Amino acid sequence: MAKAPVLTPQADDFPRWYQDLITKAELADNGPVRGTMVIRPYGYGLWERMQAEMDARIKETGTQNAYFPLLIPQSYLTREADHVEGFAPELAVVTHGGGKELEEPAVVRPTSEMIINDYFSKWVQSYRDLPLLINQWANVVRWELRPRLFLRTTEFLWQEGHTAHATYEEARDFAAHIHRRVYEDFMVNVLAMDVVPGRKTVKERFAGAINTLTLEGMMGDGKALQMATSHELGQNFAKAFNTQYLSKDGRQELVWQTSWGSTTRMIGALVMMHGDDNGLRVPPRLAQTQAVVLAIKGDEAVLAKVREIGDRLKAAGIRVQVDDRTDTPFGRRAVDWELKGVPVRIEIGPRDLENGTAMLARRIPGGKEPVSLDALVPLLPKVLEEDQALLLRQSRERRESRTSEVATIDEAVEVAGAGGWARIPWAVLGEEGEAKLADHAATVRCLVAEDGSVPDADDAPGNVAVVARAY
16 A cells, blocks of 8 residues: 655645645744744744845845834824835734723834834934935734635734835835845745846835835746735835934935835745645755764764764754764654755664764755765765755746746736736736736736846836736
8 A cells, every 4th residue: 555645746736745845844833812923843943044044135225124113003004105005904903902002003014114104204313324225123913814834823923113204216226126036036046046136016005105115036836926015115105204304505405215125924935936746845054953974873883973964064064963863763754854854864873883884865956966974075065065065956847847928818817817926018018907817816016127137116117017927
């Protein structure tokens, strides 16, 4: 009788495969309130690595971290009409506290533009106070009707950046810098994800923004996932909160602003873009454990060698874990590490020790080969970089092979319905065509220029719409 697979195969049921993997790789569990999640240590370790990489890039822009309250007076949300309209269906509202009804209800933050702008208006007085560059790592709550772990949850973790500038050009350029030099650089060079940078249509734009820049990734089933966004807010919030500064010319001017964010959704993207029927495949530059050294049996000489190899790899700068739990069967441990997607397993038993070798199992390309114990330390950095590059290449090849140039709305709908991406001239699609896509569960993920760059305007000549079904 054939042994049942550990995971539902992707080809049989991609959503079930995703849920199986989240559970069996010990990334997260559903929380007690519908739509919430408990992030388990292995999943949170991935988020911590993402935080560290992102935080370093954010701070290189001159942005500083701060923290703002979870609860926002409900009246704040009425100050910017488009913003409140966009978020109204998702709000969680606190009406009672301390055993009695509150004088004014408080909203659990769905995003922090409102409260942060209230303080910006106090902190900005002169051109000398600009640019003001603030980021916070926090949780937010958006009441989700169709929750899915990491992808859409009522509460999720994120970073949100908020900035104020003296001119439109400075704000525009800063939003673009975050988009390309922080987000895209991180996703391509750490997450090994081929993403498409583009501009959102007016319909898909962030509530209250004058422009939204996005990064869209193709998942293993061909659907799109919005990975991170950077918004030009213009002066909409500055007007609502009267955020002014005294210019060098002695005039009172409104500031120009940006906001930008990325979330724990990136963990879901990691699963769906790189995972296979055996589990996760974690890019080596991201992995909190790049290599695990496994003792096959509880032989004292084996255990000593496993620990020695672990120490040598750690001294060489490799993030390593020693698995000497020989009271647990080796096969079970190997499967668990494979599910978790650790890039490299180094397996050592008594016979390997006699031969002066270890079995090197590479999770990303697959396969095993014996390697001299003395060669392990110099070999591993090269192996890890090769596997990092392979994941990015596979990601790019998937997107390119499943993207089609089309000339009509019907063709775009057909491609998206078959699990691909369609590129159609925006002049052909337009806002009317965009509305028709919704009838077929497809959307314009972004607008790109003919050469693949980000357009300067919604209606720039030659704009191309990228159409897909999305999470």
